[in-house]
Amino acid sequence: MGDVSTKISIEHLTYKYPFAKNVSLEDITLSIDAGQSIGIIGRNGAGKSTLCYVLSGLIPRFFHGKITGKVTIDGEDVPTMPVEKLIRKVGLVLQNPFSQISGAKMTVYEEVAFGLENLGIEKDEMHERIDTVLRQFDLYKKKDENPFELSGGQLQRLAIASVLVLKPEILILDEPTSQLDPRGTTEVFETISQLKTLGITILIVEHKFEKLVEYVDKIALLHEGKLLGYDTAEHIFSTSEIETYGVGQPIYTALCKRMGLKKANGYYPVSFGETVALLNGLKGSGMDRRTYNG
Amino acid sequence: MKVLSLYVENDTFIHKLEPITKLLYALISIVITFLFPSIMVGAVFVAFSLLLAISAKVFKRMLLLLNVVLIVLLSMVIIQGLFYRQNVTPAFKLWGLTFYKEGLLYSLLLIVRVVNMIISFGVLILTTRPSDLVDNLVQKGLSPRFGYVLASVLQIIPQMLSTTSTITDAQRSRGLETEGNLFQRFSAFFALLGPLVLNSLVEARERAMAIEIRGFSVEGKRTFVRQIPETKADRWIKISLYVAFIVAVVWRIILWVM
Ligand SMILES: Nc1ncnc2c1ncn2[C@@H]1O[C@H](COP(=O)(O)OP(=O)(O)OP(=O)(O)O)[C@@H](O)[C@H]1O
């Protein structure tokens, strides 16, 4: 890829839901480069979904309330951008795959067409785009089936396909795997890694850290509406405070912290691969073999 | 999970007609049978509607639909035959009850009207994908919002029925009474309503957000992935229906004035 440019810029964003006592986002400032994938983590009520809604324009269009600060995509103000335009920039996938299908369409094919119909895309282009995403998401064989008859993983892929068919430059996924079994989860993450290669900017809220860290460039840590960290996974999870925010950490990091195993750069490993590499290195350097070989 | 639907997929002439043409036939044939208090007129429409059902190869399904109202139709015969206000001429006696000619004829009139209503709408419903009907109406100027509500109701009712059976199963396995006498089943039904409604409310909000994200509220020209073409046949049928309707109305007014 050529120049790295800022895709999303958030400055001093604060937001309070109508009738809420406290703000749900407080003075958030961060910027995301084009083509990056960002993980958003934080415990329940941290404001992760709320941030997703701001970036996708649901706040303030769907949820009103008081929003201050500046949010821009490609330099353009998000809260005031015309919907037609914003939809072509940002796609949002929600947690429950079942409630994301329009519920008004009788086949997978027509479900994917829903957004294109709303935007008035011409018929030829519509068919072309739908065929492409259905193949991309391995749903082509299911195209004549009723969406309600799909499995959870298939349904979530359908939800992602229905959003991506609008060709957004940014895709936001809010806990896309929380309702899925391990197989469905793998399906979704494989999809995400495909999208990365297409240069799409990705934001993903996810609690399955072991998976998450393999796919994201950076992690944003939210806590009670505030952004407490925005850095690579090893930076975020190596801090000792991480445990006090109640978000947990990858099992591998916890293990290595317990054993006092750090990588050469001074940070703890976060992924399976890194941990294995580290342990293999120790083995080579003559540590107790029985411990690791069994 | 199998989604229930009345629609019978097939490739007949009737299936290929525009949904609106079929809707128009149903509406106009019903209006005409109600305009004329004549068993003959009703019978002609019943016969014609049946012909449509047969040529659309949905005759068997149609019998199932008619079966549902059989009891209602039978009770009409009994009630009108016995108690119709203008009853004077006895027709026959059964178990000591006298049935009258006027009442029986009147019930026959009601029956042909109701049967035509069921068959003509049945042809529409059994041969048309619900979403095609809605798309067709939206193409003809129905508000997309209303169209969406209509389409999702048509989709979600069968869906709710399967959810209902899922929840019924779940509750039965927890010992809730889903069989037994009417009262037991009635209270079981209300116990079921709670989770169903709550579920639907949460889902409704998320669904509203999800369709918002996919441009549902974008103003401007929409396109349709399934454009339903208006064929020559559609145009001719519609013109004939309008003519039949006007003739019927005029004729009725003349009869009424004379
Ligand atoms: N519609 C709403 N009205 C008022 N307050 C809300 C609304 N939605 C969320 N909140 C509040 O805003 C805060 C942040 O909520 P948010 O849903 O963004 O959290 P989250 O990080 O996504 O949590 P979770 O992990 O449970 O999804 C919470 O305190 C929540 O109670």
Ligand SMILES: [Mg+2]
């Ligand atoms: Mg959330």
